[in-house]
Amino acid sequence: MSANLLSPVLTSLQLATVTTAVLLLLGVPLAFALSQMRGVLRGLLESLVAVPLVLPPTVLGFYLLLLLGANGPLGSLGLVFSFPGLVIGSVLFSLPFMVRPAQSAFEAIPASVFEAGASLGLGPWQRFITLALPMAKTGVVSGAMLSFAHTLGEFGVVLMVGGNIPDKTRVLSIAIFDAVEQADYAQAHILSLALVLFSFAAMLLVSTLALRGGRS
Amino acid sequence: MKLDICHRLSGFDLRLKTDLPDTGITAITGPSGAGKTTVLRMIAGFVRGQGSVQFKDRVLQDETVFVPAEARKFGYVTQDGGLFSHLSVDQNLGFAERRARAGGVPRGAVCAALGIEHLLSHRTSHLSGGERQRVCLARSLLANPELLLLDEPFSALDEESRAKVVVNLQGLLQELKIPVLLVVHEFASLVSLADSGLYLEQGTVRAQGSLNRLLMHPDLPFAQKENACVVLNARFAEYDSRFALARLRIGQHFISTSARPDHLGSTTRIRIRANDVSISCQKQSGSSIQNSIAVKLLEIRDSKQPAGQVLAILDAGDFKLMARLTKRSVVELGLKPGDQVFAQIKASAALAPD
Numbered sequence: 001m002s003a004n005l006l007s008p009v010l011t012s013l014q015l016a017t018v019t020t021a022v023l024l025l026l027g028v029p030l031a032f033a034l035s036q037m038r039g040v041l042r043g044l045l046e047s048l049v050a051v052p053l054v055l056p057p058t059v060l061g062f063y064l065l066l067l068l069g070a071n072g073p074l075g076s077l078g079l080v081f082s083f084p085g086l087v088i089g090s091v092l093f094s095l096p097f098m099v100r101p102a103q104s105a106f107e108a109i110p111a112s113v114f115e116a117g118a119s120l121g122l123g124p125w126q127r128f129i130t131l132a133l134p135m136a137k138t139g140v141v142s143g144a145m146l147s148f149a150h151t152l153g154e155f156g157v158v159l160m161v162g163g164n165i166p167d168k169t170r171v172l173s174i175a176i177f178d179a180v181e182q183a184d185y186a187q188a189h190i191l192s193l194a195l196v197l198f199s200f201a202a203m204l205l206v207s208t209l210a211l212r213g214g215r216s
Numbered sequence: 217m218k219l220d221i222c223h224r225l226s227g228f229d230l231r232l233k234t235d236l237p238d239t240g241i242t243a244i245t246g247p248s249g250a251g252k253t254t255v256l257r258m259i260a261g262f263v264r265g266q267g268s269v270q271f272k273d274r275v276l277q278d279e280t281v282f283v284p285a286e287a288r289k290f291g292y293v294t295q296d297g298g299l300f301s302h303l304s305v306d307q308n309l310g311f312a313e314r315r316a317r318a319g320g321v322p323r324g325a326v327c328a329a330l331g332i333e334h335l336l337s338h339r340t341s342h343l344s345g346g347e348r349q350r351v352c353l354a355r356s357l358l359a360n361p362e363l364l365l366l367d368e369p370f371s372a373l374d375e376e377s378r379a380k381v382v383v384n385l386q387g388l389l390q391e392l393k394i395p396v397l398l399v400v401h402e403f404a405s406l407v408s409l410a411d412s413g414l415y416l417e418q419g420t421v422r423a424q425g426s427l428n429r430l431l432m433h434p435d436l437p438f439a440q441k442e443n444a445c446v447v448l449n450a451r452f453a454e455y456d457s458r459f460a461l462a463r464l465r466i467g468q469h470f471i472s473t474s475a476r477p478d479h480l481g482s483t484t485r486i487r488i489r490a491n492d493v494s495i496s497c498q499k500q501s502g503s504s505i506q507n508s509i510a511v512k513l514l515e516i517r518d519s520k521q522p523a524g525q526v527l528a529i530l531d532a533g534d535f536k537l538m539a540r541l542t543k544r545s546v547v548e549l550g551l552k553p554g555d556q557v558f559a560q561i562k563a564s565a566a567l568a569p570d
Contacts, residue, residue, distance in 0.1 A: 112294055113300060113301075116292065116352070120312055134302040
């Protein structure tokens with residue numbers, strides 16, 4: 001594989017790994033908090049988390065560009081057209097893919113489990129770590145797989161926030177777009193096929209996990 | 217345990233201002249939907265509601281204070297359990313042991329009493345409903361909490377294992393000296409476990425006091441039951457192996473029974489059913505009934521069912537008894553409140569607990 005081909009693959013893998021890690025750290029506790037919440041605030045937060053599912057990625061990218069851009073409120077951080085900027089965009093864009101499956105898994109745990117935990121002296125954080133996480137393991141792993149695969153395939157947000165800087169912010173999907181633009185179908189084929197195979201494998205793993213989780 | 221609570225439930229308000237004993241087993245009983253579980257959940261710290269909750273010297277809740285459930289650390293066992301499904305039975309118990317208050321009973325004793333030794337290596341998902349409840353009970357007991365809250369903890373057990381668990385649990389609780397609040401529906405568990413109780417209906421207290429007070433209460437359903445009874449603490453005084461008869465001492469009276477208690481000198485709870493007690497005006501000698509006790513007839517109540525019968529409340533000095541009589545014998549014997557009569561209790565009667 002030429003360096004030309006390898007670089008966007010590596011950038012994509014790196015982005016998906018970092019994004020998934022950030023989502024595990026932020027999205028999973030958020031999912032647990034949502035699963036334990038009641039009332040209006042929960043509805044509000046759930047909708048907010050779900051918005052990227054239906055929003056055109058370019059819209060999210062556009063607002064992020066305004067926010068992070070040189071003249072934006074966070075412009076001084078220099079995040080736009082950088083790898084950290086890409087991560088921020090990807091985290092927001094893939095948030096529902098992490099939160100949704102994790103939240104469902106947390107919701108499937110009966111309240112009596114957490115009550116039993118509390119009556120044994122576990123505070124909210126300990127209940128999350130020692131009871132909720134291990135019991136919702138399959139949901140969390142599914143969420144991580146989905147987020148990883150979704151980040152690999154994203155296009156609009158990374159294009160808007162990251163630009164298309166070779167070796168830095170040029171990811172797989174953009175490389176494919178470029179290749180097609182330049183009528184380099186051979187390169188487009190290789191990258192596309194790799195993405196199809198990987199995505200299929202990831203989904204297969206997620207549904208296997210879901211089946212196993214449903215049985216136990 | 218001082219309670220002064222108010223909580224809106226569907227259709228009515230739960231209003232409770234009472235002082236519950238800090239020792240022994242206190243039952244919270246009453247019809248379904250009376251608010252029993254909510255009382256327990258407020259004490260556990262799972263429902264906030266309004267008002268104040270105080271256990272011993274600790275204010276758990278008032279206008280400004282709310283101690284969270286994890287700081288109360290009261291044992292809590294419900295109908296559906298709350299077992300940790302990612303852990304085995306053994307690990308569930310270990311989880312509680314690591315967080316236990318000092319001075320509990322060893323695991324072996326708890327598991328033997330609840331009959332779960334053979335389940336230790338099992339996954340919790342493979343347990344039956346009754347097994348789950350017993351493991352939950354064991355887990356709570358092993359944590360040796362300051363107060364144990366039990367919400368229908370035997371509902372999934374079949375009759376036979378319930379009777380066994382109840383007897384063994386009684387022994388364990390005596391050893392642990394943990395006060396217990398028990399939400400209970402079935403009569404059998406109430407009779408065999410509770411020392412005192414509270415009868416809730418539509419969120420308010422209908423009656424409160426010792427177990428016998430509830431069992432004899434004219435407004436509660438217990439005295440009207442077919443197996444209406446009183447529960448007495450008896451000491452095993454002697455045993456006649458020739459006739460397989462035990463003599464039990466209750467206060468200053470002696471009763472012979474065919475039940476065989478564990479060992480001489482031990483105390484046991486016995487249950488004397490109204491159907492096994494009759495009344496005569498003279499002390500009988502030629503009767504097949506062994507036990508005759510001088511009592512004062514306190515009250516004769518018409519019982520709604522079965523027709524033609526009455527319930528007599530008898531005072532033996534140290535304790536009271538109930539006797540189910542026919543209306544005809546009341547008339548024939550000319551019985552009226554205040555009479556000095558003799559209560560006759562069948563020796564073969566169900567004197568043993570359950």
